[in-house]
Amino acid sequence: MTAAGGVHHCLRKVDPGAIWEAIDREGITHFCAAPTVLAMLAEHPDAHHLDHVLRVFAGGAPPWPSLLARMGELGFDIRHLYGLTETFGPAVVCEWQPEWDDADPESRARLIARQGIANVIAEPVRVTDPEGREVPADGRTPGEILLRGNDVMLGYYRDPEATDNATLDGWFRSGDLGVRHPDGYVELRDRIKDVIISGGENITSIEVENALTAHPDVVEAAVVAAPHDKWGEVPVAFVSLREGASAGEGELIEFVRSRIAAFKAPKKIVFGELPKTSTGKLQKNVLRAKAISE
Numbered sequence: 001m002t003a004a005g006g007v008h009h010c011l012r013k014v015d016p017g018a019i020w021e022a023i024d025r026e027g028i029t030h031f032c033a034a035p036t037v038l039a040m041l042a043e044h045p046d047a048h049h050l051d052h053v054l055r056v057f058a059g060g061a062p063p064w065p066s067l068l069a070r071m072g073e074l075g076f077d078i079r080h081l082y083g084l085t086e087t088f089g090p091a092v093v094c095e096w097q098p099e100w101d102d103a104d105p106e107s108r109a110r111l112i113a114r115q116g117i118a119n120v121i122a123e124p125v126r127v128t129d130p131e132g133r134e135v136p137a138d139g140r141t142p143g144e145i146l147l148r149g150n151d152v153m154l155g156y157y158r159d160p161e162a163t164d165n166a167t168l169d170g171w172f173r174s175g176d177l178g179v180r181h182p183d184g185y186v187e188l189r190d191r192i193k194d195v196i197i198s199g200g201e202n203i204t205s206i207e208v209e210n211a212l213t214a215h216p217d218v219v220e221a222a223v224v225a226a227p228h229d230k231w232g233e234v235p236v237a238f239v240s241l242r243e244g245a246s247a248g249e250g251e252l253i254e255f256v257r258s259r260i261a262a263f264k265a266p267k268k269i270v271f272g273e274l275p276k277t278s279t280g281k282l283q284k285n286v287l288r289a290k291a292i293s294e
Contacts, residue, residue, distance in 0.1 A: 001030065006030070007026075009022050009026055009028060013278065014037055014040070014276075014278070014279065014280045016037075016040040016041050016043075016044040016046075017044060017046060019031075019037075019041060020041065020044060020046040020047070020048075021046075023050070023054065027052060028054060029052070029053065029054060029055065030054070030055050030056075030057070031054070031056060031057075032056070032057045032058075032059070033056060033057075033058055033280065034058070034059070034060035034061060034279060034280045034281045034282075035058055035060070035061050035062070035063035035064065035067060036061070036220060036274070036276055036280045036281065036282055037279075037280035038056070038058060038063065038067055038071055038076075038078075039067055039219055039220050040280070041071075042067065042070045042071060042074065043219055043242065043243075047074060048074070049073070049074055049075050050074060050075035050076065051075075053075075053077060054075070054076055054077065055076075055077045055078075055079060056071070056076050056077065056078045056079065057078075057079050057081050057090075058078055058079070058080050058081065059080070059081040059082060059083070059090060060279075060280075060281045061281065061282055062113065062115070062188050062206055063078070063080060063113055064113065064209060064210050064213040064214075064221075065106070065109040065110050065113045065210060065213075065214070066109070066210075066213050066214050067213065068109040068112055068113055069105050069106060069108075069109035072105060072108065072109065073105075078112060079093065079094065079095075079096075079112075080093075080094035080112055080113065080114070080115065080116060081093055081094075081116075082115035082116065082188065083151075084174060086152065086153045086166070086172060087147055087151050087152050087153070087172070088151045088152075088153070089151070090119060091118065091119060091122055091125075091147050091149065091151050091152070092115045092116050092117065092118055092119065092122075092125055092147075092186065093116045093117065093118075093119050094111075094112050094113075094114055094115060094116030094117075094185065095116060095117060096112070097183075111185075113187075113210075114181065114185045114186065114187040115178065115185070115186050115187060115188050116185050116186065117184055117185055117186070118147070118149065119149075119151065121149050121150040121151050122147065122148065122149025122150065122151055122152070123147075123148045123149050124184070125145060125146070125147060125180075125186050126145070126146040126147075126148075126171060127142075127143040127144070127145055127146070127178055127179065127180045127186055128143045128144055128146055128168070129143050129144075130144075132168050132169060135179070135180065136180075137180040137181060137182050137184065138179075138180075138181075138182070139179050139180070139181040139182065139187070140179060141179060142177050142178065142179055142189050142202075142204075143177070143178065143179070143180075144173055144174065144175070144176065144177060144178075144192060145174040145176045145177075145178045145186060145188070146168060146171040146172065146173060146174065147171065147172045147174060148170060148171045148172060152172045153172070175191060175192055175193065176188055176189075176190070176191055176192065177189045177190050177191070177192050177195060177204065188206065189204040189206055189207070190204040190205050190206055194224075194225075194284070196223075196224075196225040196233050196234070196235050197225075197232060197233055198228070198231045198232060198233050198234050198235070198263065199230075199231040199232065199263070201263060203235055203263075203264045205222075205223040205224065205235070207260060207264065208221075208223040208235055208237065208256065208260070208264055208265070208266060209221045209222065209223050209237075211255070211256045211259040211260050211264075212237060212239060212252060212255075212256060212266075214255075214259065215247060215252060215255050216242075217241050217242055217245035217246070217247035218239055218240075218241060218242070218245075218247070218252070219240045219241060219242055220239070220240045220274055220282075221237055221238070221239045221240075222237070222238045222239075222274055222282055222284060222287055223235050223236070223237045223238075223266060224236055224238070224284055224287045224288045224291050225288070225291070226267075226268070226291040226292060226294075227292060228267075234266075234267040234268075235264065235265070235266045235267065236266055236267065236268045236269075236270070236291045236294075237252075237266035237268070237269045237270070238269075238270045238272070238274055238287050238290075239252065239269055239270070239271055240271070240272065240273055240274055241271060249268070249269040249271075252266075252269055253265050253266060253269065268294075270290070270294070274287070275287065
């Protein structure tokens with residue numbers, strides 16, 4: 001933006017009211033935000049349909065389809081980005097395709113919720129099994145996302161062992177679990193270390209979160225593992241509801257069971273505001289500790 005002569009509007013903290021004011025007063029055309037910040041904007045009393053084009057670059061966590069649908073209704077043009085510190089920002093972009101123009105709003109939201117394809121200075125993203133073999137591009141078979149290109153680090157500073165552990169045949173191992181769709185776009189499923197293993201079955205938190213946030217009363221949801229004597233681990237959900245909403249634990253659990261496999265449904269739901277960093281990124285580490293202590 002600086003190189004293009006753009007004007008930066010800076011806020012000292014995440015304040016949805018101030019963001020809406022700046023959008024209207026200053027004619028903001030671009031901004032970057034974590035999905036939780038977008039949820040704050042969508043739920044704010046000042047939320048309204050835009051009278052000018054505003055492009056949003058969303059990243060830091062996978063945005064849920066229902067949120068993207070809501071932002072689309074407000075007139076936001078969202079581009080989903082994915083990357084890590086080791087990839088110098090967005091290595092993968094969910095680039096809009098012309099054939100998506102005629103898709104219904106729900107289908108469009110699902111399409112742009114995916115992480116996408118490699119940017120112009122990177123090689124095509126790979127998704128591989130533990131032995132480094134490509135998984136089928138069927139949108140179902142999970143594997144680790146591997147990245148390579150001019151946006152990927154040379155290595156960790158003075159730590160060759162860590163560099164070797166993060167590298168597979170010259171490709172950077174992201175530590176993220178994902179699937180590849182037939183059109184080549186990749187979709188994140190979870191951090192490999194965050195996959196919930198319950199009774200020998202793998203449960204990805206993102207799938208459960210997407211099911212929860214499809215409920216009309218739910219603004220945000222985060223799912224983490226909690227220890228269990230019988231199953232080893234079980235999913236526990238932390239949920240924030242819309243103002244005035246009345247959905248209870250039983251209703252939400254049954255709602256999830258109606259959308260995905262019953263064993264993936266959370267065994268417990270905790271209601272309240274979700275902890276976030278100063279930039280609006282969800283703090284799942286805080287929720288994991290809370291799930292263990294409760």
